[in-house]
């Protein structure tokens with residue numbers, strides 16, 4: 302009897318995450334073995350729910366790169382993983398290890414350490430592997446990950462697998478060399494610079510081989526793609542199909558960010574990035590194929606900033622040099638904090654599923670009415686799965702779609718910060734206008750507080766600001782607002798979608 | 805004869821670990837090549853390694869003072885075709 306119950310529980314698809322908004326959770330991961338789902342469950346990069354609670358940090362130990370991408374300018378960090386225009390201080394492996402341990406001891410939510418640059422980690426194999434070797438030994442409760450363009454991957458797979466590596470991200474923008482020739486002007490291969498179609502051919506071959514080798518060794522592989530309109534937009538559907546067939550467990554499509562001031566080839570040439578609609582449409586198209594990760598922040602997701610306050614000052618090299626962290630003690634504290642987070646996540650999941658039931662019953666009570674239309678809502682949050690950020694301080698908004706059936710996370714939208722918190726808000730006006738344009742399609746924006754001026758401007762743009770749900774769990778609050786909209790008769794308008802688009 | 809790194813180098817580190825002669829120095833405002841140590845990769849590689857990975861056009865000069873990667877060579881698009889290519893790209 303008991304045995305049967307246990308086996309039932311273990312076999313429940315998506316048992317790890319009941320929340321429908323969980324980008325990489327629920328039924329989308331049901332095809333994966335339990336061990337892999339457990340790995341993903343706490344990973345801020347993979348689980349939409351976990352990334353409210355846990356954080357990763359990156360250390361910049363790998364400055365060099367072995368290829369050129371047209372969306373990258375080597376004056377800055379690699380744009381595969383981080384914001385263009387931000388330069389990291391390059392650390393030695395010893396400095397990096399010290400910094401990671403100091404941050405992990407001070408911020409228990411930091412569970413993942415990634416090396417993603419500023420160049421290509423595997424073009425700097427000694428520095429990257431030395432950092433991993435020391436961390437596997439000194440801080441075994443930190444998961445390690447690495448991002449690469451894939452060129453040097455096949456030769457290093459065995460080395461990588463010796464360490465506490467949990468997953469590898471490969472940026473794959475194409476599987477067709479003719480497409481690749483428009484993205485990669487050259488690669489450095491076998492001690493020569495190789496250009497044109499030949500370069501793309503070699504890169505693609507190495508990427509695919511590396512992917513296959515990692516999967517064969519049981520390492521989780523995520524694939525990142527940069528969506529470049531007119532270059533690989535349609536082609537990414539094929540990429541998605543190919544990498545899934547080879548065993549990648551997630552495919553994350555990120556928008557190209559190209560501005561002339563970044564000094565990239567695309568930026569200077571006026572290559573445009575995708576619109577929010579184009580990005581969502583492509584993510585939808587690929588989602589049919591495989592689990593898609595939509596909450597990627599396309600930034601460092603830096604643990605030092607996770608708590609909504611910038612704590613970077615505490616972890617400068619001089620301050621770390623003075624610290625002598627007792628990591629065994631820190632590890633015990635970290636384990637306690639992680640247990641508390643898990644308990645609160647479980648509680649939130651239970652509360653949320655009750656809310657969904659009540660939305661459904663709302664529609665059942667009015668059988669004569671047509672299905673209420675879905676609504677997009679934006680949320681300002683610093684993490685923790687609750688609405689806790691001032692509108693003017695939000696660097697990004699989480700966008701959710703509320704419908705009669707559920708509340709679904711659909712993506713991030715990044716903004717330029719219009720209020721830096723001091724009184725030098727020089728071009729505040731125009732950045733607010735930009736933010737409003739960025740929220741295009743959303744009808745409600747939920748935040749903890751909002752200033753008088755943006756309130757008025759949002760309203761005139763047809764976006765309802767809402768500060769009534771501060772500190773509430775995001776999905777519950779959205780469900781409540783959606784219910785209120787339904788009760789006010791706002792969900793019945795025909796042509797609602799058209800109005801949303803013009804809002 | 806020796807290669808030379810000039811202003812414009814972005815200190816990206818790509819060249820430094822590749823040099824067979826350990827001639828490249830981390831320095832500010834930009835990396836430098838020790839002219840006494842540089843062998844132009846003679847006997848080690850067919851192509852000078854620093855100039856084969858450097859991502860910035862014009863910042864590495866050969867022994868005659870000529871840029872190894874002249875404008876347009878790394879993007880693959882000669883400067884006189886930029887206007888035309890820009891129009892094509894902007895139509896995407």
Ligand code: SF4
Nearest residue numbers: 823842843845852854
């Ligand atoms: S040419 Fe060769 S030997 Fe001279 S600095 Fe460059 S890599 Fe070193």
Ligand code: SF4
Nearest residue numbers: 813814816817819858
């Ligand atoms: S590869 Fe070029 S840009 Fe990079 S450090 Fe060397 S000379 Fe400077």
